Amino acid sequence: MLSIQNLEARIDNKNILNGLNLNINPGEVHAIMGPNGSGKSTLANVLSGKNGYETKGLIKFNETDLNDLSTEERAQKGIFLAFQYPLEIPGVNTNIFLRTSLNAVRKAKGEKEIDTLTFLKLIKEKASELGIDEKFLSRQLNVGFSGGEKKKNEILQMKLLQPKLSILDETDSGLDIDALRIVADGVNSYKNKDNAFLIITHYQRLLDYIKPDFIHVLSNGKIAKTGGAELGIELEKTGYANIS
Amino acid sequence: MKQFYDFKVEKIKDLSPEDKNLREEYLDLFYKNGFPNKKEEDWKFTDLNSILSKNFDNITNKDFLLDNKKLNFINEFEHNHIYLLDGKLISSDLTYEDRNKISIIDFNYKNNITIDKNNSLNLLNNALAMGGFTLEVSKNYKLNKPLIIYNYFSKDIKETIINNKNSIILNDNSELTLINYIDNKSKDNFMVNSMENIEIRRDALLKNIFINNSKSAGYFYKYIKSDLEKNSVFENYILSSGLKFNKLDIEINLNQEYAKSTIFSALNLLESEHQEIKTRINHNSQNCQSYQKIKNVLSDQSKGVYQGKIFVKKIAQKTDAYQLSKALILNDDAEFDAKPELEIYADDVKCSHGSTSGSIDLDSLHYLKSRGIPEKEAYKMLISGFLGETLEKLIEENVKFFLLKKLEGQINGN
Numbered sequence: 001m002l003s004i005q006n007l008e009a010r011i012d013n014k015n016i017l018n019g020l021n022l023n024i025n026p027g028e029v030h031a032i033m034g035p036n037g038s039g040k041s042t043l044a045n046v047l048s049g050k051n052g053y054e055t056k057g058l059i060k061f062n063e064t065d066l067n068d069l070s071t072e073e074r075a076q077k078g079i080f081l082a083f084q085y086p087l088e089i090p091g092v093n094t095n096i097f098l099r100t101s102l103n104a105v106r107k108a109k110g111e112k113e114i115d116t117l118t119f120l121k122l123i124k125e126k127a128s129e130l131g132i133d134e135k136f137l138s139r140q141l142n143v144g145f146s147g148g149e150k151k152k153n154e155i156l157q158m159k160l161l162q163p164k165l166s167i168l169d170e171t172d173s174g175l176d177i178d179a180l181r182i183v184a185d186g187v188n189s190y191k192n193k194d195n196a197f198l199i200i201t202h203y204q205r206l207l208d209y210i211k212p213d214f215i216h217v218l219s220n221g222k223i224a225k226t227g228g229a230e231l232g233i234e235l236e237k238t239g240y241a242n243i244s
Numbered sequence: 245m246k247q248f249y250d251f252k253v254e255k256i257k258d259l260s261p262e263d264k265n266l267r268e269e270y271l272d273l274f275y276k277n278g279f280p281n282k283k284e285e286d287w288k289f290t291d292l293n294s295i296l297s298k299n300f301d302n303i304t305n306k307d308f309l310l311d312n313k314k315l316n317f318i319n320e321f322e323h324n325h326i327y328l329l330d331g332k333l334i335s336s337d338l339t340y341e342d343r344n345k346i347s348i349i350d351f352n353y354k355n356n357i358t359i360d361k362n363n364s365l366n367l368l369n370n371a372l373a374m375g376g377f378t379l380e381v382s383k384n385y386k387l388n389k390p391l392i393i394y395n396y397f398s399k400d401i402k403e404t405i406i407n408n409k410n411s412i413i414l415n416d417n418s419e420l421t422l423i424n425y426i427d428n429k430s431k432d433n434f435m436v437n438s439m440e441n442i443e444i445r446r447d448a449l450l451k452n453i454f455i456n457n458s459k460s461a462g463y464f465y466k467y468i469k470s471d472l473e474k475n476s477v478f479e480n481y482i483l484s485s486g487l488k489f490n491k492l493d494i495e496i497n498l499n500q501e502y503a504k505s506t507i508f509s510a511l512n513l514l515e516s517e518h519q520e521i522k523t524r525i526n527h528n529s530q531n532c533q534s535y536q537k538i539k540n541v542l543s544d545q546s547k548g549v550y551q552g553k554i555f556v557k558k559i560a561q562k563t564d565a566y567q568l569s570k571a572l573i574l575n576d577d578a579e580f581d582a583k584p585e586l587e588i589y590a591d592d593v594k595c596s597h598g599s600t601s602g603s604i605d606l607d608s609l610h611y612l613k614s615r616g617i618p619e620k621e622a623y624k625m626l627i628s629g630f631l632g633e634t635l636e637k638l639i640e641e642n643v644k645f646f647l648l649k650k651l652e653g654q655i656n657g658n
Contacts, residue, residue: 048614051606075616087611091629091636100625101615108616140633157615 001026001196002047002165007057009039009046009221016042018221019057024165027193031207032200033232034218035240040200041084043218044169047198048081049074061165076108080163082154084170084200089141094153097141098123098160105161126159130186147174155186166190167198172206184209204236217243248296249279249303251405256374257307263353271371277364286363289549289581290491290520296463299433303405305372308332311398316427316457320649321642323423324391330398331408331436332375338391345385351376351409358439358469365465369407369439376408376438381448386419390643395426397462402432410440414448414476421640426456426464426487433488435463442470442478446500449477453643454484454492455650463489472532474500481638482509483647484519485654491520498525498532498560507536510631512654513546513578520549527560527590538569539634541627541655542578553585556593563593571601572630628655 002024009017016039024030034040046053049071059066066074089097103113114122127134130152142150151171158166168187172180187197187210199210207215207229215231216223217240224243225231251274253259253267282291296303308330315327324341326348327334336348353373360366381387397406414420444450464487472478484490496505509521525534540548554565571580584597604626612622632651638644 048610050610070619071610071613072616072618072622075614081614083611083614087605087608089608089611089626089629091631091633092625097612097615097625100621101612101617104618104621105616140629161616 001062002198003058003060005058007043007046007059008055009042010054011042011052016221017046020218020222022216022223024196024198026164026196028214029191029197029199029210029212031212031215031232032198032218033202033215033235038218039221040218041169042221044081044084044167044198044200047074047079047167072104073108075161075163076105078164080158080161080166082151082158082166082168082171084173086142086150086154088143088145090143092141094139094141095120095123095137098137098157101157102160123160126156129159129189130156131182132156148176148179151175151183152179152186155183159186159190162190164195165198166195167200169200170202171199172201172203180206181209204232207232219243248300249405251303251305251368251372253371255305255307256372267371270367273361274364274367274371277367280364286493286522286551288583289547289551290518292465292491295489295518296435299463300403300435303403303435305405305407308374311400313396315394315396318392318425318646320646321390323389324387326377326379326391326393327396328375328377328393328408329396330375330401331395331406331438333377336377340389341387342385345382346387347378347380349378352378353409358441363467365437366439366467368405369409369437369467372405372407373409373439374407376410378411378413380413381415381418381420383415384417385415387421390421390423390640392423392425395424395428397428397430397434397436401430401434403434405435405437407437408439410438411442412440412450413443414445414450416445417447418445419449421451421453421643423453423455423643426460426462426484427458428456428460428462429458431461433461433463436465438464438466440466440468442468444470444472444476444478444503446473447475448473449479451479451481451638453481453647455647456484456486459486459488461488465491465493467493467495469495469497470505471497471499472503472505475502476504478503478505479637480505480507480509481635481647482507482511482521483651483654485512485514485517485651487517487519489518491522493522495524496526496534497528498534499528501529501531503529504533505535506637507538508634508637509538509540509550510634510651511539511548512541512627512631512651513543513548514657515544515546518547518549520551522549522551524553524555525565527554527556527563527565527593529557530559530561530563532560533564534566536567537634539631540569540571540580541574541631542571542580543574545575545577547579547581549581551583551585552597553587554595554597556586556588556590556595558589560590561592563590563595565593565595567597569599570630572627573601573603624655628652631655
């Protein structure tokens with residue numbers, strides 16, 4: 001599904017990614033761990049098509065070269081990034097944002113746009129699965145939401161848009177145990193043999209709930225080590241110091 | 245400089261000799277000053293004399309043109325209305341109200357003279373005013389529905405000035421939501437110079453909304469003087485995008501304690517539109533509150549101006565005054581000028597002001613795009629969110645919905 005070959009990324013004349021290789025197949029859950037500044041968030045940003053990075057190398061998503069696609073086209077083709085810091089957008093109603101987003105993705109896929117009533121029914125159902133109070137949906141997007149509410153809202157968007165590849169950038173940060181479980185349940189219930197996940201995290205604790213097939217350790221902009229789920233537990237004990 | 249105006253009192257029919265003399269005196273005073281220019285502090289960023297001289301050949305005053313129109317009613321929500329044609333009261337309809345509780349009467353020149361000799365547009369208005377209304381709401385009466393003032397203008401209005409005077413009185417504990425609605429698509433230049441006197445008595449609430457239906461090549465100036473008594477509230481919402489030129493000059497006198505005023509403005513200016521909001525909030529008594537949030541989005545060669553002054557008298561302790569101006573400048577040729585001023589003589593007050601200008605937040609844009617929303621649409625969402633946020637406090641859902649729809653239309657350039 002996703003194939004990254006020799007990816008380099010620079011921002012403000014600083015090399016962040018230095019020849020990263022990664023393959024993700026449908027049905028797989030990959031976790032990326034690594035110390036601060038190792039390039040985890042840069043990888044997420046580059047995959048989402050954020051401006052400002054100079055990149056080299058190949059990123060293929062289902063045979064399409066991602067370098068040719070704008071951010072919105074990537075999203076329409078099924079790449080979803082759950083932001084580490086979801087943005088507060090004053091004046092934009094959450095419901096209207098969600099419907100605009102869903103319809104933009106549907107339209108790009110050649111599907112019919114969804115009408116307001118059907119949408120409201122759908123979103124109500126998805127929100128209740130994640131324990132999101134309906135009232136949040138009529139508020140301004142993320143404005144005044146707590147950290148946990150913002151992260152839940154990201155997972156709600158994921159479940160609504162039904163991406164093929166979901167990238168979760170430190171979705172566990174700022175979550176209490178209950179919220180963490182709800183978010184993990186949200187991910188687990190969406191997981192199937194046709195979609196895949198790339199989970200960026202500092203801690204093993206999210207991986208206790210969402211079991212990864214592979215764990216990669218990122219160091220100096222490269223994958224320094226790859227292992228199975230047990231690698232996370234090992235790292236929890238030994239730290240990143242021995243990996244380079 | 246060429247003379248681009250020619251005003252004559254004698255064009256106004258049926259004046260008593262006394263009125264005629266008075267008007268002539270005001271006109272002489274106006275001619276001594278001419279239209280305001282940038283040398284005057286209040287017109288520092290809006291050189292009206294120069295703007296008008298570039299855009300008009302010869303502005304004249306006329307007697308009523310009275311080219312009667314069929315009103316194009318707003319049908320999004322039920323409302324009462326007043327119909328003004330060229331500033332003159334034509335009819336009113338208070339279908340939803342107790343007729344004994346509201347009076348709307350025609351313009352009365354003598355009752356409506358305001359003297360501010362430093363304001364030459366006031367002088368001109370006193371010389372040439374020909375229409376308007378006096379609206380009074382009885383004690384304890386709260387209108388069931390909003391009242392829309394439909395402002396229409398005759399077809400043959402090119403190079404003409406209209407001067408009118410209105411007066412609005414809300415007696416104790418009364419409530420009114422007023423919508424000043426300009427429905428004009430003129431591509432011809434004309435000018436409107438209005439003066440409005442507003443009295444909001446104890447515990448009364450006035451909401452004053454400014455909106456127009458479409459683009460208009462008119463040059464609008466409105467001077468509002470308002471006086472608030474104890475515990476009264478005056479809310480303003482300004483959405484006048486699309487007018488070629490507009491200056492709202494609002495003076496609010498918080499004369500008794502616990503009076504409260506708010507001004508929310510949301511303008512999306514395009515092409516060569518030039519709009520100014522000028523406010524003067526006088527905290528004349530203690531425990532009063534004033535709040536101003538002014539938002540501008542500027543494209544093309546447009547110009548936005550905000551001059552906001554908060555004046556706090558020595559006796560006005562426990563004043564709570566807030567003023568914020570935010571502008572998004574989307575084009576290098578667009579301009580925004582802000583001049584916030586605080587003049588405070590009391591020592592126990594909370595006053596704050598801020599002014600920011602910048603461009604669209606790229607991280608926010610990226611966030612919306614990352615959800616599949618095309619860039620153009622994401623851009624518009626951010627702009628309408630930025631401006632629409634000023635309507636958060638408006639509790640009438642149907643009116644708010646209507647205004648948001650209009651705002652969206654303005655952003656789409658309709």
